[in-house]
Amino acid sequence: MRAAAIAFAILAGALVSWLVAASYxxxxxxxxxxxxxxxAWWLYATDQPDAWTLFLLAVSAALPxxxxxxxxxxxxxxIGASVRRPLYGNSAWATDAELRSGxxxxxxxxx
Numbered sequence: 001m002r003a004a005a006i007a008f009a010i011l012a013g014a015l016v017s018w019l020v021a022a023s024y025x026x027x028x029x030x031x032x033x034x035x036x037x038x039x040a041w042w043l044y045a046t047d048q049p050d051a052w053t054l055f056l057l058a059v060s061a062a063l064p065x066x067x068x069x070x071x072x073x074x075x076x077x078x079i080g081a082s083v084r085r086p087l088y089g090n091s092a093w094a095t096d097a098e099l100r101s102g103x104x105x106x107x108x109x110x111x
Contacts, residue, residue, distance in 0.1 A: 018064050026060035 023041040027034070030053075034040055045057050099106065 018061075018068075021064035022060045025063050026056055029056050029060055 019041060020038045023038055026032075026041050026044065027037050032040070034043075036043070041057065041060060044053055049057060094102070094104070
């Protein structure tokens with residue numbers, strides 16, 4: 001139950017963060033100045049927008065998602081590279097110490 005509450009809180013925080021980022025990007029692209037800038041994306045999206053406004057809404061919605069995806073991918077690669085042990089397809093490339101740290105043991109028998 002606690003894990004579900006934490007997951008819900010993270011999801012809600014992510015959605016609110018996305019809405020605020022998309023709203024500010026939308027206002028910057030449209031060169032608009034309104035009273036509630038953190039909520040602008042939702043206000044314009046639900047008010048029967050024309051084609052140009054739809055385009056700006058789509059671009060401003062995609063940019064935070066793309067940036068977040070790029071940052072998460074970079075973090076995943078950086079953390080994963082430091083955590084994972086190297087794997088060697090050809091063990092002749094590895095030193096004896098690397099073989100031992102990777103859990104590869106050599107034996108002189110074929111089986």
